[in-house]
Amino acid sequence: MKTLLIALLSILSYFELSAQQNIQTPISKINSVFKCHPNPVENELYILGVNKIKSVEFINVLGKRAAIYLFNKSIIKIDVSYLKTGIYILQVIDEYDKVEIKKLVVR
Structure with a gap:
């Protein structure tokens, strides 16, 4: 619960800082779908998620889907202990069908 609270405070401060920045804020931060x-x-x-998240997909380095989860909420906790150690692409789609991908390292 403490970790979730820290995460919520972190994302709230992110939005607060973004609102205070001038027009030179990078587009990638403005269009961000999620933080992890x-x-x-x-x-x-x-x-x-900035908005509610519809799906979260883990894709391995070979391009194969390792896992996919469907949601309808903006705060998500996923157990990834079953994934093999390595690098994955994390693809998240929000309720407005905005897609963002990030590199995820699993140990």
Whole structure:
């Protein structure tokens, strides 16, 4: 619960700082769909969506889907302890069909 609270405070401060920045804020931060932590991850991955998240997909380095999860919420906790150690592409789609991908390292 403490970790979730820290994550919520982190995302709230992110939005506060973004609102205070001038017009030179990078487009990638404006259009961000989600934040995740920790990265690298061992057991539990926390995903915080700007909007509600529809799906989270883990794709391995060979391009094969390792896992897919369907949701309808903006704060997500996923147990990734079953994934093999390595690098994955984390693809998240929000309720408005915006897609964002990030590199995820699983230990």
